[in-house]
Amino acid sequence: MVERALTYLARMTGGDTGAQDKARRQLTTWLARDIRHQAAWRQAEALWASDSSVTQALQAYLPRPRAATPGRRALLRAIAGGGLALGLGWLLRGQGPQPQHRLDVHTAKREVRPFTLPDGSLLTLDADTHAVVAYYRKLREIVVVQGRVSLDVQPDPDRPLVARTRWGTVRVVGTAFSLSARADAMQVNLERGLVRVWGPDASGEGVLLRPGETIRATQAGLEAIHDTPAGMHAAWRQGWLVFDATPLSDAVAQWNAWRDQPILLAADPALRAMRVTGSFPARDPARFLAVLPDVLPVSVEALADGRAQVRPLAQK
Template structure:
């Protein structure tokens, strides 16, 4: 049965009061308090996502027992998670039974490099037009008539240039192979020559890869990832890294031959980076650039325009902005780069939102409400006087409504409930 908007809102309103009971129930189901917290938070996110979608079927009565209904939801989510874990384990077991993929050994890798060096040296001796024709046709896949039209030559001229390049390739491979009677080693070389291809197709692909790697102009893999209000997402990247997106966040991921680049346009992300010495992993957030080889760290664009960098393990290099000196951060360290480039040390665990919490340190109430707005479909607003008040503390995201309602006990403010679930905070 679809949940109506009033029904969903009633569940959200009662979530704070039921939180402790839900945590106990989830802990008994999972056997882990950490997993229980994640499970309860996921339950809250499902409700917030449903409320954000604006679905409103006819049935609109509030639940008779909020805790029981929420406990049932959490139990179903736990079962789904258990089934996913089982399927993943079965998949990994099946993969373990498959034969290992064929990969070149060290000697073959060295010979690939030697062959490529020999071929590139040979092609460098070609006339400029023949080299241009060869690159356009065999590397970039351009048709011979198109090449002829672009260069203003006849089709026969293009064919002659390709034949010249092919003869050059054949001569280079012949010299590289050496005498055919050299035993197993020459046999391996003959096999490699066949793989490269005297016609130039396979070799051209490898040359094209090296040429593209040197240029590093176009990404080999690209993805635009985003989450909506009240949603979180975890993405596996093609290099073995993972990226976790906080609610209401956007990133652009570009993997090049010699580097891995992420642009954080909005919100927060946590990265578990697979080590690759030859391809550094960088995250650009406004003017701030964070570069690593392999580590776990979080980057967040704060409502004030500042950028927060938190390292869980490993080391990262932080460049606060153009012309500013770079800084190194180790495990457990963090810093906050203001919009004007000023740097301050920060504290706290990396990306606590992964565990359903938000930490406010030296923040204003306006910034805190803007941060909470990522998780709730209900507008959260504050008057100018109230927004300027300082606030610090740790908030469970699933209990954000209760935290808002308790603000008048800690700050000189009023919290007014408005139509549709909105809240307006004003100065007393």
């Protein structure tokens, strides 16, 4: 899988614009197909970011000109052409960079928990969250598999931090922000500092986010930046769920982290496009379900097994 990821990286780096765009589209499709592909892509990026280990390890497998040593771009072109399969196989059997620190962290439903990372950065996990932390010599990486995290990042210009979800990437040096990966979208809320955000195709220069701003990313790409309501960044760490024109599907995904049995949304695009605003104690999802029919054209049915079914009023 890492060989395939390196091939996409090579094609996105070398070649003409048309070939690069095609590679980005292919990469987006490939990443969405399997969560393991995302891990392979991260390892490929780490190999690329690590000094010259990729270049040094692969030079032995290239036809070397007498008067020149191939540079990294030439190596990438060779990878893209498929001529280095054996060399890549050797490299990836332990010759590539390994993380100096690795941490796999989870929280249960209704559990919010802080973790202090090796560099002093603070990572706080929302309820029902899974994240993987890997620190390399020149890169700090956090993958939010599901749920929501808050990060207060210690500055380190020589080792930036990259946070990823299946819908996009956030790159920082030192800052405080929260990042969620629930339902069908990623959301970034910036409290302090600056971050740059990319959508699922990781192309271009990304979007620069400033303090007090929020951005969402779906499989279709980045949405428009909008202001974050005051206090929203910290609310969930204090036991509140705050919604500000939040898609109903996102709100339900947040509530399901606090319920033993989930809230179910009917398969109706109009329902999933509805938006909700309000503040609720996280440990009282019943209050949210009670007021939902008052603010949206929906019905809420309590099922015998403890689940709750939300339907648009037009659907019987």
